[in-house]
Amino acid sequence: MNNKAEGQHSSLYTMRRVLPFLRPYRFWVIVKLLCTILNAANDIFLVYVINILVNSSLSGDKEELSKSIQYMIIFIVIGIIMNFLDTYSSGRYSAYAARDMKDKFSSQIDHLPISYMETHHSGDLVSRMTNGITTIENFVKDDLMGIVFEIVRVSVSIIVMFFLSWKLLLFCIAILPLMAILTTRISRPLNEYSSRLQMSLAKSNSAVQDAISGIYMIKSYNLIQVMYGKFKSVLEQMLADSLLVEKRKSVMGSVSVFVETVPFLLFFLFGGYMVIQGDFTAGGLVAFAQLLTYLVGGMGSLPNKISNYSITAGVAGHLFELMDEKTERRGGKTPEISPSAPALEFINVSCSYDGLNRVLKDVSFTLPQGKTLALVGSSGSGKSTVFKLISGFYESQNGCIKLFDEALSEWELSAARSLISLVSQETFLFSGSIAENITCGKTEFNMKDVVRAAKMANIHDYIQSLPEGYQTLVGERGVKLSGGQRQRVSIARAILKDAPILLLDEPTSALDTESEMLIQEAIHHIMLDKTVLVVAHRLSTIIEADEVIVLDEGRIVESGTHKELLDKAGTYKRLYDKQWIKQAESLMVLEGEGA
Numbered sequence: 001m002n003n004k005a006e007g008q009h010s011s012l013y014t015m016r017r018v019l020p021f022l023r024p025y026r027f028w029v030i031v032k033l034l035c036t037i038l039n040a041a042n043d044i045f046l047v048y049v050i051n052i053l054v055n056s057s058l059s060g061d062k063e064e065l066s067k068s069i070q071y072m073i074i075f076i077v078i079g080i081i082m083n084f085l086d087t088y089s090s091g092r093y094s095a096y097a098a099r100d101m102k103d104k105f106s107s108q109i110d111h112l113p114i115s116y117m118e119t120h121h122s123g124d125l126v127s128r129m130t131n132g133i134t135t136i137e138n139f140v141k142d143d144l145m146g147i148v149f150e151i152v153r154v155s156v157s158i159i160v161m162f163f164l165s166w167k168l169l170l171f172c173i174a175i176l177p178l179m180a181i182l183t184t185r186i187s188r189p190l191n192e193y194s195s196r197l198q199m200s201l202a203k204s205n206s207a208v209q210d211a212i213s214g215i216y217m218i219k220s221y222n223l224i225q226v227m228y229g230k231f232k233s234v235l236e237q238m239l240a241d242s243l244l245v246e247k248r249k250s251v252m253g254s255v256s257v258f259v260e261t262v263p264f265l266l267f268f269l270f271g272g273y274m275v276i277q278g279d280f281t282a283g284g285l286v287a288f289a290q291l292l293t294y295l296v297g298g299m300g301s302l303p304n305k306i307s308n309y310s311i312t313a314g315v316a317g318h319l320f321e322l323m324d325e326k327t328e329r330r331g332g333k334t335p336e337i338s339p340s341a342p343a344l345e346f347i348n349v350s351c352s353y354d355g356l357n358r359v360l361k362d363v364s365f366t367l368p369q370g371k372t373l374a375l376v377g378s379s380g381s382g383k384s385t386v387f388k389l390i391s392g393f394y395e396s397q398n399g400c401i402k403l404f405d406e407a408l409s410e411w412e413l414s415a416a417r418s419l420i421s422l423v424s425q426e427t428f429l430f431s432g433s434i435a436e437n438i439t440c441g442k443t444e445f446n447m448k449d450v451v452r453a454a455k456m457a458n459i460h461d462y463i464q465s466l467p468e469g470y471q472t473l474v475g476e477r478g479v480k481l482s483g484g485q486r487q488r489v490s491i492a493r494a495i496l497k498d499a500p501i502l503l504l505d506e507p508t509s510a511l512d513t514e515s516e517m518l519i520q521e522a523i524h525h526i527m528l529d530k531t532v533l534v535v536a537h538r539l540s541t542i543i544e545a546d547e548v549i550v551l552d553e554g555r556i557v558e559s560g561t562h563k564e565l566l567d568k569a570g571t572y573k574r575l576y577d578k579q580w581i582k583q584a585e586s587l588m589v590l591e592g593e594g595a
């Protein structure tokens with residue numbers, strides 16, 4: 001009993017959350033509501049007309065007959081106008097409401113923390129945005145007022161039928177309570193089934209997305225069969241869930257047929273007998289039959305509309321779950337930047353992703369403005385985590401991070417981020433022109449600045465060689481550009497942003513010598529006059545840095561200049577022997593050649 005009440009309450013509660021999206025368009029909602037009521041009233045008016053028409057035809061009363069024909073014309077004219085307004089108004093407010101929902105949900109997605117994005121598949125989010133909102137749009141367009149229409153028409157039909165013949169009515173509605181019980185019982189599980197279907201739909205979207213974005217890896221590792229197997233099992237689950245929904249809907253459809261036929265059977269048996277007995281007119285019987293059509297039609301379509309309500313409530317529940325997720329903090333300060341303040345400070349910073357294992361432990365360092373600090377350490381030592389904290393993607397659990405002498409937690413996130421350029425190894429390119437990719441879609445840059453940035457990033461000559469130059473479209477994820485070219489586009493982006501702090505995850509040497517040289521040069525340009533924190537992979541970068549910090553299992557184990565650290569013969573020296581000794585030898589060769 002409690003569960004039942006809870007389920008009903010939650011679907012009602014969920015659907016009530018859709019209402020604010022309709023509120024700005026209440027004029028059209030009211031138009032729709034009026035049209036719905038007038039359409040129902042017009043249908044009842046038709047019954048009145050039929051009654052006069054049949055009786056006057058049988059009695060030969062010409063005056064009544066012509067009156068009924070005039071009424072019929074009025075019925076048609078009202079019907080045409082009302083139907084137009086009815087469809088137009090619902091189409092209008094539902095399209096606007098769907099637009100606003102998409103707007104609100106995409107803004108919510110933009111403000112979700114990276115931790116949410118890292119634990120949820122993008123396919124799931126896309127599915128909620130597209131299928132979810134379309135289902136709600138269809139419901140508010142058709143079924144919401146459809147329920148009102150049927151309720152009004154059925155109720156008025158019952159009242160008119162009562163006045164025409166209460167005895168006939170009693171016969172007809174004897175079956176209705178039975179039907180009501182049947183439909184509510186049968187429709188109840190639909191909410192849960194549709195919710196499950198929605199989840200498997202999201203999984204299948206995620207699987208397709210994985211197959212598309214990971215296509216190179218899938219092909220090179222011969223994973224087509226594995227991926228196909230995974231996708232197939234998701235499809236099977238989706239099929240099973242959707243069959244459950246359809247089965248339930250079919251049962252409800254059969255119930256509708258039963259409910260639509262039985263009252264007619266009773267009606268013609270009993271009504272025909274009353275006309276023969278002289279207790280009822282023929283016109284009254286035909287009018288009653290029309291009312292009965294409304295009644296059973298309403299009883300037949302209401303279950304479908306109610307089942308759509310349950311489905312929509314399930315889908316909307318998923319959507320609002322996303323809406324209730326905690327977003328990144330908003331608001332905060334935009335402090336003045338003092339030229340003497342250190343650009344960055346970590347004071348005993350500790351951080352854990354799962355609340356158990358600390359991946360950074362009491363990390364402290366200071367990075368003065370204009371200086372370069374290199375972070376080195378083995379894989380998993382916490383270098384990227386330092387970047388994520390500075391960028392405000394995650395928050396530290398202990399200690400304090402200061403940006404220009406103000407705690408990062410006090411800064412408005414967007415203001416803090418505007419002071420930081422992040423150049424990572426993973427370069428994301430939007431679908432659009434190269435120019436748009438360098439400006440990140442912003443319009444306030446002129447082409448001169450874009451070209452200057454591209455020149456500094458060593459990508460201008462390549463862009464010029466393309467037939468459409470800066471207007472060349474780069475496909476999804478920039479597949480038309482090589483890895484090195486993509487990196488240089490991202491460097492041009494950072495040059496154009498011109499933020500005072502540069503967080504640089506130096507590319508590992510997976511590129512050919514020429515490409516590497518171009519990138520090195522571009523990096524050199526971008527580092528000029530900036531405060532740089534670099535996850536360094538090249539010995540030359542480390543040697544040039546003002547300070548090197550060595551991370552090991554989340555802890556700073558050594559710090560100093562390259563030379564000082566080598567002399568210590570500790571962790572850095574071991575890393576050096578493992579990773580950089582070859583680079584050191586080739587540097588020496590180059591220096592020798594130069595001499």
Ligand SMILES: Nc1ncnc2c1ncn2[C@@H]1O[C@H](COP(=O)(O)OP(=O)(O)OP(=O)(O)O)[C@@H](O)[C@H]1O
Nearest residue numbers: 118353354359377378379380381382383384385386
């Ligand atoms: N989003 C995350 N959720 C949970 N654990 C994470 C997450 N990101 C990183 N970690 C863990 O935190 C630790 C530090 O990872 P981090 O990426 O900072 O290391 P790194 O030094 O940058 O490594 P690499 O040089 O390989 O990129 C690792 O043990 C890693 O598994």
